[in-house]
Structures are given as C-alpha cells and as structure tokens.
Amino acid sequence: LVLGLAVAATIPVMAQDADFAEKLFRSGERAYQAKSYKEALDTWNQVLASAPRSDYAPQAALRIARHLAAVDSNTAAAMPYLDRIKADYLRTPWAAQGLLLRGQLLAQQARKAEDLKDAVAEFNRVLDLFPDSTAVPEARYQLGLAALRTGQLNKALGHFVDTFRAHPDSAIAPEAMVQASAALDASGDLEGALRLLQRVRNVAPASPAADEAGWRLTTLVRHRLLKAPIKVEGTWPAGKAKWLHTPTLLATDASGGLLIYQSDLNQAFALRANEPAPVGGSLPSAKALIATPSGPWLFSKNSILKGEGAPAPLAGLNAISGAFLDGWGNLWVSDAKTPNLTVVAPEGATRAVASPSFNALAPLPQGMVGASDDTRTLVFMDADGKARRSLPYGQGLPAPFKEVVALASDPLGNLAAIVDGGDFGEGVVVYDPQGAVLRQASFKALGLSGRFTSVALDRRGGLILCDRRNDALIRLY
C-alpha cells in the first residue's frame, strides 16, 4: 500500500515536471525569436538543470550548441553540450542532429586527415543509428566532403551520389551533385563532371548550387574542353582605363570576387559593383595577396598582414613569392631565395617542406604547384608538398619561356601562368591540374603591351591580367 501511494504521488509530479520543462523550453524559444540570445540560452540551461530527464533537455542542449557554433563561432563552448547529448540522450530523436553537428565541428577543427576520423565516426553514427532522420542527407554529404579532403575521390563520389540519389528532395542534394562533379573531374572524368553540373541546373535551377554549377560548367568547358584560342576582350570592367593606381597583385575570393592590390596605395581592394573598395590594412610593396575566409592577407618580402594592424614577420623568409591557405587551415608560403616551402599551422607552428625555391605558388584541389625559374620547371605537388611531377618550362608550347611572373588557379584546378623570356616571350599559358597545356598566347600575338604582373581566372572561362603600367585590368577569354 505504501509503495502504491508512492507511485501514485510520483506520477503527477513527473507530469508536472514535463509540463514545466515544456513551458521553460518554449519560453527560451520566444526569447530566441526576439533575439534575446542570452536570455534564451539561460532559459534552456535551466531546462537542462531542472528537468534533465525531460524530452526538452536534449532539445535545449541542441539549441544552445547550435547557437554557440553558428552565431558565436565558439566551437569549444558548443562541444560540451553536444558531448552531453551523445552521452545522455543518444536514444532520443534529437541525438541525430546533435551527432551531426558534433561531426561538423570536429571536421572544422581537423588539421590533418587523421583528425577527421572522429568526425567521420559521428557521421556514420547518424546513418547507423538514425537511418530515418532528417540529418541523414547532410551526414552523407559530410562523409563525402571528408573523403574529398583526404583525396579519396571515388569514396567521396560514392557518398555524394548516395546523398542525391537517396535524398533527391533534400536541400543538400544539389550541392552534393556539384561536389560529385568535382570528384569526377579530379578522377579524370570531365564529361561525367560536366553532365552532373548540368543536371544540377536541370533539377534545381533556382538553387545556389545551380549558380555554382553554372560557372563551373562554363569554366571547365572553356578551358578544358574547347581550349579555344585566347582572345582579348579589352579592359575590364569594360571601358575602365587608367582607373587604378599601379595594380600589381590579383586574387579571387571564395565567391569569385576579385581582389586587387594597388601598389601606389599600399592597399588591397575588393571590386564591388565595378568599383574598388579598400579591404584589410596597409602594407607597402606587397609581394603576394591571398583571399581567406577572414579577408585578404598581404605578404611583403618577409612578413604577413592579416586584416588590419601591423604585419607579422615570417621567420627565415626574405623574398616571399607566393602563398595560399590549404583545406586544413595551413598557410603555405614560397620564397624565391629559399629552397623550401614554409608551412604555418593554424596554431602558429612553422615547418619547412623541402622544395626548389619557387618564384610563384598556387593551390590545386589535390595539392599545389610551384614555378621554379632556377630549374625552369613547374613542380606539381601533392597536399603534403611532395613533388609528383615536374614540367619543364615550355613543355607543350611551341617554344620555351624562361620565367614565371605569376601563377593563379581556380577551385577547379585550372592554372594560369604569366610567363616571360625565351622564344615564347611574354605571354599567358593555361594548364590543367595535371600540367597539360590547355590554352596559350604571347602578348605580342595578342597585341597587348603593358607590364603584366598578376593574373586571375574568372568564373566565365576568362583570365584577368593586371597591367601596372597602364593602371588597368585586361580580360582575355
């Protein structure tokens, strides 16, 4: 009888707890919708503390983690909430989204291939434990990205195809097709890659991925398939002549926007609505310019300027000739007088990777390429900086050149070089990711005169040349 009374008393209490937890959770939601983030997070933390057994506890933990990761960009603060979901709420439906987010954050933090293992494990847990969850398409997609980052092209392709084959209605499906096409292209199946890009445009024409597919299609076809003779379109933007102040460096950001370093102004500019807008800090005599997610970085002969403020020296370097950020966040720097590549890890540790001294450096999807005037070779390297192929200057051209003035690449692995000297003379060459010549022309043949110091590949299958003598940009197509 006593036991019975105890049970009878417990049930209403539990029901009251659940009711209270729901009210508290909803209150947090209202606060969040009103953008009172602190109040919302506090309220959800109360749910976790006061009703840890309620269904609203894992939901609260997930909401807090999402906010910390996405809005505050505070992965470290988000992770304990996700750990708790994994430890205490794995049997709840919200665990799928928790594991997915945990995997995504682990993947973001990964600095080398091995670091991805935990992330991959989380994504696989989503597939295994929650096969009907709405988190599954994104988990498959993330598995594809992880495989792509580690160079497992076929594996990546499989995951991406599974994403859009098994979840054609999911929001990530068009993006999975784009990434599958990248894997196909990297595997050497250009036609397959093009067909898949067109498929994105056919099945999801209004998606952002369709725009991405559009420029990829145009660029791949123009450079790789048609390999049309290079022609001069004229100054770019059209009609803009003598509008810059000694432009010397170009770079393109993740969305294809152009960055221009103007030497007379010691400043990088982003081209917005065909007008230059200053970005980042001031650095005289910049030798390299790269676009990063946090803005442009400028390099002098021996230092780096990230954003505003003062440049930081890069020890041991005195003739910086090129740089790029790899997919793990490592900064790779080449020096024209130093026979190795300098790699600066995200946490600041520096190491040297043996190589010739390079006059220019550019990233490729599965590695990088450096131009060595000393050896007159283009050196194609893997993601670890190991040379995989050396291409003598002028191979595949009617005549050799002696120097590489500038290198640029795009996310598809198309490589453009401004070259000079030799019988080929001053001109431009476009290579595929394996080093095969796709398109080439001497400036003389093009009727161009100027001093061309940098090049960028645009997203319409053309090239932008930086002409410091005429204070202008020239578009080739």
Next chain:
Amino acid sequence: MIRRLLPAAAFLPALLGAQDASVKDAFEAGKNLWASAGDREGATAKFEQVAAALQAKGPAATAPERQMLCQAYNWLAVLDDRSAATKPRVAQRFQALLDLNPDFDLDRDISSARLVAAYESQRTTRFGLARFTLDPLDGVLLIDGQPAKGAGTHWLAQGAHRVAYSRPGHGSQEQSLELGAKGAAVTFKLARLSTVLRLQITPPGAEVFLDGASQGKATAQGPDASSATFFVDGVKPGAHTLELRSPCFRTKTVSVPASLVEPVGDKDLEPFKLEPSQGTLTLATPVEADLLLDGEPKGKAPVSNLSVCAGTHDLELRFPAGGYTKRVEIQEGKALSLTAKPRPRLAYLGMETGDDFSGRIRMGEVMQAFGPRLTQVAFLAPKAGEAAQAAQDRLKAAKAAELFLSLRPVGDPASPQIEFTLSTVEGETEHFIARPFEQDPLAALVAKLNALPPTSEPGVGLTLVDVEGEPGPLLLSADPEALKAGLQVQKAITSMAGKPVASVADARKALEGATEKIAVAQGAVTATLPVRPQPLELPMVSEAYAYPALLAQLRLRLLGAKGDEAGLARLDLALGLMHFRKYDQALETLREAKLAAPRGISQGTVEYYTALCFQRLGPAYANEASAAFQRALRYPSATLLSSDGPLVAPLAKQALEELKP
C-alpha cells in the same frame, strides 16, 4: 358436321403461326381428331391442353393467343354439346369465353344455331351492347381508362362506365355510360382546335422537340424500320422548329413555316431519316479486361475500332487486378485510341471506431469529397456500418483492392491531429498527418496520391550543357546517329523544332513538345532525329509521393509488360521496396529484371542496385555484393537516376574497394 368443320381447320394454322409450337400442334391435333376420326374425347383432351397452356399465361398472353384461347373454348363448347354427359359443361365454356372476351362471336361454321342462341342468351345476361359513333374516326377511345377499338359495337359489362374520346388537334370528351341488357348508343363529335404535325422517323425511338420542348419519343411499329406516325399536337400558328434527337444519330433540325401550320389541320411531313453519328474506340490494355461503357458491358479489351455512339461516355475497364475509369468524348466519324493501364483500387475503410473527437464531423464531411479528387487510383467508398478491419479482410479475401486507407485521431483528444494510414495489400505502410480544421485537410494526401513520378523523359541522344557566351546549349556528346546526321560535338545547338534555343532548359521544353522526330540545328546544319523515351529511376525517397500507392502502381505496371518495359518496372518496383527496406524482396524483383539497353538506365544499373541490396542484408552477403558490383562494371555506360546521371562504374569500383577484406 365433320365436313363442315374442315374449312375452318384449314384457316387456323395461319392464326396460330405465332403461337408456341406445342400449343399450336395440340390445337391442330384436336381439330384433326374430331374432323377425320370423330374422336370427341381425344379432341376434347387436346383443346383442354391448349386452354390450360394459354390460361396459364394470364395477362401476358398476346392478342393472337387470346384469340386462340377463345377458339379453343368455342371448340370445347361444341364438343361438350355433343354428349349428354358433357353438355352441362357448355355453360362453363361460354362463361370462360365471355370472361376472356365478350366481343367474341361463336364460329357459326362449327357451332350449331342452338348453341349460338345459348351463347347469345348467356352473353346478354351479363353484357350490354354499346354502339359508338365517333367523329373524327381516328381518335383514341378509352373505356374505363382502357384503350378500346374505335367506332362500332362493344359488348361491355352491364352497369356504369366512363368513356372518353380524344384525337390530336382536337379537344377530348368524356361521358358516363349506364349500360343495361338492351344496350346503348354513344356519340362523340370532337371540334378541331389546332394543327397537328404528323411524321415518321427512321429509326424509331427518336425524341421529338418542338421549339426546344420535348413532345415525346417516336415509338416503333412492328418490324418496320420507321416509327409509328408521331403526332405533334397543339401546334400554334406561326413558324416553328422541330428537332429530332436520337442517341448515336445526328440531330435533325426541321424548320416548320407558318404557312404549313395555317390553316389548322393535320399536316403530314416527309418521312425523316436520321443519319448515324458514331465514332470508333480502340483500347490497348496490357492484359485482357472487361469493358463497360456507361455501365453497360461491351465485351473485352483490348479492342480495335469498336463502334461507339458519338458523345460523352463513362469508360470502365475491369482488370484481373486494378481498375480503370475515364470519361471519354467520342466524336462523330473520329477514332479515339487509348492505352489503358490498370490503376490501383484504393479502399477507404472509414474512420476507426472509438471515442468521439473534435473534428470528427468535419473529417466525415471532407472525406465525402475524397474519391472524386483522386486521379491515379480507383476509389472504393466504405460500406455503411462495416468496421474497418472487417472491410479490409473482406476486400483482401476478394482481391478487390490494392490499397487501404484508414484514419484515426492522434494526440490531444480536444485538438487532435488526424493520422491517415495508407497500406498496400502486401503490407507496405505510410502514415500522413493532417489537422481537421485546416483549410483543406486532404490537400497534401490528395497531392501525394495523384503524383506519379515520370518514368521517362524524351531524348534524342544528345548531351547538352549550358556554357555562358555560347549562342545555345553546347553539344557535349552525341549518339552516332546524330553525328552521322551532321551534328558536331563542342558546337552549340541553335534551334530545335524550328525555334531558337538559348539554353538546355529551352531544349528540354522543345523536346517535351516533340512526338516522333525533331529537327535539331547547329547554325546552317539541321538534323532530324528520332525522339525516344529515356528511362528515369523511381526516386527512392521523396516527399512528393505516397510510396504504398507507387508500389501498387508498379505491381500493376508489371501486368502484361514485356522486354525493357517489364525490366524497368521491376527496377522501379525494387527501388520502391528498398524505400521500405525490404531488401530481400527487392532482390527477388531485381533477379527478374532484364534490360537490353546498352547505356543509361540499363542492366548495369540493375546489377548495382542488386549489389546495394546484398550490402544492406549484411556482411554475410559480401561475396554476393562483390559479384553484383563486378557484373555492374561490365556496363561502362550504365548510369543511375537517368541517362545523364552519374556512371555506375566508378561507384561500383569504389564499392568493390571497400568490400575488399
């Protein structure tokens, strides 16, 4: 006496021509027995036999049969009168005869004067003779509401009668008649009131309209092809329009001038012949089905050039499994061809019984209109009072439905949601949630049930891509047929079907409108290419569809399917089963799937999915999965999803790598 009877015997066969053969034979036998052998008993027996047979027919007896029955009574009276033992029966014979037809007069060739006098005496005790004088003569005389022959005499039961007389174009008159043994005279004289149009129509049965108002149908008259004379009564002065309408015939419109209507009188129109109005219906079906038009059986389908009356008809096909209904319009002289495939029958089992919930009445109302909104399934309404489970058991046992739908409230009883459960006979089930008081609680479910994924898209063997700066979609690759026709890869297509195309989207639109061939131009070069359907895979997961309904559709699609059609149906069915994680059944289905196409969705696709199913069944089937992936590699041009989808080969290769121990 016997000789006196012979002429009458010679006359009777004509009278009996329409009679039942055995009755007629008995009648003849009776006469012969008496006339040739003088066998009174034998003859009496035969006529008794005739009388018994015809009496049994009662009111259903025809006029000749009634006449023959009267003759039989006449004979029986004559024969009974010849023997003292049977003479008392004569009065009964007369009584029966008078009950049957008091206007019947005894045949004086076989009846003696004494017998005739006795008959007349008996007649006048019950009946009186009414003499009718009619003007005009060709009207309709009704005695006590029953039609009677026209002018002249009528023996009627003594007492009160109501008599009426009418004739088109004239008024009608009615009189009371008090009839005694002495008889009475009745005179009707009708006045002319309006014009009557008289017409005959071939064939009979047409409905006659005067100025849009129906005047009735022209009935048949005997075996003649034309109708009996039809009277259009009460035609007022002035011009009129007659319309003669008959199903399966062209409507005839006749202008009646005022000059024909006046002066009033009976106006005979030329006989009208309606021209047939028919079309033909050709039905292709994957398997034999019972064909019904407007609910009437019309034989079996498939059928070619079935003559059907012009107009709108409700077409129904009853397949061994599944059904098909469609409203069709048959146009005169035109042929309508349809390919009809069986559609799943969805049985709505009604709301599960239980406590009342908020919204029950509302859901009951909206479900009333559910069936007509469904276009891809044949809807079966619930039987009143039948429980859901009982209905499902009954329909399953009778194989009368492929899909079942039930609904029940879930959640808070005060504000419940409605859970629809849709399941196949085989048990694949999905649930859908609706709210009873939303604008249209059935909208999402109806959309899913009406949605069918495309099974193919038109193709011409060209792979096109959009490239900025090109005048049209760039030709990436092409079938040999297109190359032979002059098209070149890496050049833009500039027009299709004579219209400029600026993008792949334009080209796809042009293809959608093409039928068998399409002109494809690259600048000055134009190639005419055949348009062929390119198979598309069933999407394995999509919010747009109700997968139990898709599975039911696919199972019916297999009926009668052959070659690649059957192979593709099996592939899609397997994908549908994979949606429900029924990998074992999917494997069984894929085992039977054979595709001859060398590229695109082809046998390599089938092998790839076979391997995936083995993989899903677990590590114990790794060898089988590897073997299937190996087979998939034999088809380097096989794709997933569609002909422009990803190639199977690299995926199979990767999967094989992962399966390596």
